[in-house]
Amino acid sequence: MLDQPQVPVAQRTNPERSFREEVRALRLSDGEVFRGEGILAVTKAILQSGVAYVGGYQGAPVSHLVDVLVESQDLLDELGVHLETCTNEASAAALLGASINYPMRGCVTWKSIVGTNVAADALSNLASPGVVGGALIVVGEDYGEGASVIQERSHAYALKCSVWLMDPRPSLPTIVRCTEKAFELSEASNTPVMMELRIRACHVTGEFVARDNQPPAISRNHRLDAPAPHNYDRISHPPSTYAHEKLKVDVRLPAAQKFIVEQGLNELFPGERSDLGVIVQGGITNVLMRGLDRLEVEGKIPTLVLNVTHPLVPDQIADFCKGKRAVLIVEEGAPDYIEQAVHALLRKRDIDTKIHGKDVLPMAGEYTAEVITDGLLKFFAQSANDIDLSRPRERFEAARAGRSEAQRILGGPLPLRPPGFCVGCPERPVFSAIKLLEREVGKVHISSDIGCHSFGTLAPFNLGNSILGFGMSLAAAGAVAPVMQKRTISVMGDGGFWHNGLLSGVASSMFNRGDRVLVIMQNGYTSATGAQFIPNTSGNRRDGETTSDIATTLKAMGVKWLRTIRTYNVGTMLKTLREAMSTDQAGLKVIVADGECQLARQRRIRPQIAAQLKRGERVVRTRYGVDDDVCTGDHSCIRLSGCPSLVVKPSPDPLRSDPVAHVNNGCLGCGLCGEVADAAVLCPSFFKADIVQNPGWWDRLKWRLRSAVIGAMAGA
């Protein structure tokens, strides 16, 4: 990559990522069968509901909602739907402000809990006046296996803001119905509705019968001639806010509860054991059902599935519990909001049904099949010892014993496989350089951030002291830098810079005369979430022009010490870091580490190269290699790079036992391994190979001549 021309950040586009199939699914009409993943079903359902605007900030597992719509511009234009790719979740939540004054339906999406945290201010100010057009927030509940954020429940936000929370049973028809009903619920109670979808629910496959998309009545295609008349009641400012608070409990809550019951949003699965019952969050119904099936009691225990987990409907819960000996509440995560609420409402009505929940199930952690089974066994043992569970219990115990046996054979934990930087990633060299810097100056306090670069905190780099949120790394060094003898280094991505880092970090640091070092990884996308466009990419899907340049922005903010460096040159990066750490100049020192996201780059250039080769054009392919009889198997190179294509293989030397380094065929020729070997003075094993494909006559002649002479000179 060092020798290859670099595409300026303003020209980085990512045209190869395509959702053609998904876009087609969004056009299905009445009676046609939709097949696909959960999150795409939600996307179709909001179009069927007549949304006038959609927005969001990307993040697993809900990124696809906006991503697919970005590629459906034709469809959105036909319907008149406005799409806003927001720069953060606060901006997305504020978008819903349109529904405060106008009877327009809107939907926004983000990853929770983190996104909801960012959106919190706007969310409160939205929930207080309430809405006249249906407002839906689809949150990806990033919880349990595969989650990448702190483990907290979005439920708390629903409770404290009086926003309703749906948690649909993960079956596509239910998810679609809940999405459509969410808008109606929102309008019936003038309250925004949040719908949480866990990771597996977003990716679950299934089918449902589609309906026609509904063009909204007010839209880009049907504009209003005048704004809503001034109405102070719609503004979240005192004294309106005092009225809003009362409205929430006196008017909106009962309206919502009425709607939930009338529309049958929660589902009751009957069962012959009228003395027992289970109340479960819709989202984990499938785990529960399989658990009951495993205990051979499926269909026997009445089950109340809460597709709406806030508000609860006290009458519904009381009716369900009344006359039962015991009811189990299956509620994932802490605190146990639903269980507490059920306890309180039964107590108030003097219903003495015994409530189980977090006493037989764990307070914290994902409710997996094993956890649920274990909890059910305990519940039945305490509440219904007439059910013979000996056979299923034996099977369950045998499976657990089998696992212990397997772990004994394997003899200890298996090597972890954490995510890491891709082959050829432009961010890896920065961490290699920081490691080399630390060899010279000793350990440095590294303030890390959210994004691909947070993998720098993992092996083999193990660099980073804290992560405080997206775009927060500079702010998080605010009180560390003044007490350190050495300057601190904050690492931030360009995604994080635009999301929050510019104001929370840079502005605050400048204002407070902070003397810190900030490294901004400018790869041109929010890569960790699937390479979405950001203000410094050309690819805002409209006109292909860059909105804002980072270096220009920083200069305008008064940053004096500013360097833009191509990341792959480890030597230069090291020199620049050294200078930033040692210069006498006070104030914020920013290094813009520039290198295009390799995943995006490969998506763009691969088809281009394939076409060139097909046309018979000369193409030079570069890759690196290790001479396996020069390598002695110390693997310093791997510890300083961690490239997935830098692997080990058995030593070809019959006298050596340690495996040697090897560059596999995944190599993209970025040159980092060679650069690191050079900058860290490691060893002479690395070589670069330029393979000339479709060579011209001059290439061939030169090659033949050289080969003949070299062949004659070569040693044994």
Add this chain to the structure above:
Amino acid sequence: MPRPITILVGALGGDGGGVLCDWIVAAAHAQGLGVQATQIPGVAQRTGATTYYLEVMPTPGPAPTALALNPAIGEVDVALATELLEAGRMIFNGFVSPDRTTLVASTHRVLAIGERAAMGDGSFDVGRLLRAVKERSKEQILFDMDQAAEESGGVLNAVLLGALAGSGKLPIPGPAFEAAIREGGKSVDANLAGFAFGRGHARGELAQAVREHRKRRAASNGVEDLIERARQSYPVSSLDVVEEGIRRLAAYQDRSYAALYLDRLDAIHGLGSADLLRDVGRHLAVRMSFEDVIRVAQAKTSRERLVRVRTEVRAKPTEPVEITEHFKPGIEEICAILPPGVARRILAWAERSGRLGKFHISMHVRTTTILGFARLRVVAGLRWWRPHSFRYVEEQAEIERWLASIRAAHPLNVDLARETAELARLIKGYGDTYKRGLGNYREIVAQVVAPALSGRLSPKVAADAVANARVAALADPEGQSLAKTLAAISASGVVVRQAAE
């Protein structure tokens, strides 16, 4: 209602696990079977472990209200893994069970970062993985799908799909899977080829060529008599190593240097332990063929290497290849080939002036040009000078000291002698790596071996201590483990103190 067939897939990011699931879902749909898939896809990056879970109804008709989204221990019918450690992970987590699970897995290993970053051999014990695979699953379909993909020109996920089809565990005929691949519309031919290969293999119709890993032996040039000499006197168990040592050193330096190797070994042979002879034979050959710039130039300009590089980078026969070498010799590397007197003076000056370890010449030599290659040949041609070089003299002295401690250790305890021999493993590499290794080696010799030889530490305890220290030295490059281990050894009080008087 019949129970669904449950399928768990363990893959690595970039293996195409998602596409594999799409194929299975599409094929099941086409057969009118109820099906549900979900995934924990990990992040957008192409590393890290990913898992997928599917349920397929065995017969056409409506599926139950709720198919599961989570696998349950002891309830997985088919476990698919694109790599052996990921198969091990599913077993470790209890999802593979001997009464139920058919395990379809590739046997190749993609080492995790912790395994790769180790300073020696850090890879997980494959024997344990294979034993768990055999003992903890009901049926196994195991082969190297990575190689199969390469042989068939397909992709690993297609081979895995083929193996699944060939297992006959799903009520879906082969053509339905092929139709799903065609419907997917991407790299159809390659994927169909991979599928056919995997399916044929699972049904036992195809054998896979065993990928050969060949150890490269040095050429024998006029040392047959030395080899004969070794054969006459040494036990058979050591001969493969010793013969390789002779060939290696003759190629590295010359015949008489190889003869010196045998002379040194004779003294070890005289101790009477065949195991020790083999150990020392191996390490001595490596130590005597230490890495200096002459050796690197030799290796980089050998005839065999030119061919090897072309194969490794997959250049077609008609494609020219340009090779650029990364060199960065410093003062020490240059001094290594100067006469000892001169070298010592330069090194002393460099140390005084703070230039040692700081001054390097960065060189990118293109060995596919005539001049570039010729430069390295000139350096390789300095072989005749090597015995007069500073590094040679230093190395020989160090080797003699090492051999002397082995000889001294043997009468005390044969394990101590073998462990002392094995310590040579620490000395490897170039530049800082070499210095660090040599430093660790000397530290262990000084703190454990020497006290044992002088009777201040029991030889049996010392043998264990040397082994522990060696492992610790390879645990982290900062030397923290070694420091801790050495501290623990001296603190354990086994050092027999001399009388104070």
